[in-house]
Amino acid sequence: QVQLVQSGAEVKEPGASVKVSCKASGYTFTGYYIHWVRQAPGQGLEWMGWINPNSGDTNYAQNFQGRVTMTGDASINTAYMELSRLLSDDTAVYYCAKELQLWSGMDAFNIWGQGTMVTVSS
């Protein structure tokens, strides 16, 4: 079945970087944009940006520009999100999500990963 499986929980110190992976299966990886969304403890959903796994094109939310890098490796059907210069406010669950329709870039998210908890603490 169609699914996204993310890497495990991370604990990082302030100022460090974290890289979260999102492995896709059950569909054509290069056909659907992958988005990243985060959720701080007890808070709502915050969209971070997307990557087109076919072209490598990216679009980042303004709040994260300069700190986030989204990449993909089509040979292993995996997307990555790296966030640098971590602050305690970056403590959150990070989700990857697949778009509903082919080659869109502006669509609803019909499949979500299970989430990766990133804790930033000294």
Added chain:
Amino acid sequence: EIVLTQSPGTLSLSPGERATLSCRASQSVSSSYLAWYQQKPGQAPRLLIYGSSIRATGIPDRFSGSGSGTDFTLTISRLEPEDFAVYYCQQYGKTFGQGTKVEIK
């Protein structure tokens, strides 16, 4: 950037009652580009409605979406025990509303 404001913040209802959730946009949103998600504690969000009114695969028909322009509504016709959760609206591929919690009264 379009801001989505959901109301109320919390809705306290009993099973069997009707729930009406609002999502208001700061600028007009194409009705084709509005989605609703359900999230339960410890779980990833689940797509309920896309295109403002189209139920996603496997979503029961007690869930319905409507609206256009700047005002959108998610209606749950009769609440089942499994429907108590947090609901988010989203402009496609971008910002989310802050969420409405539907809790058991």
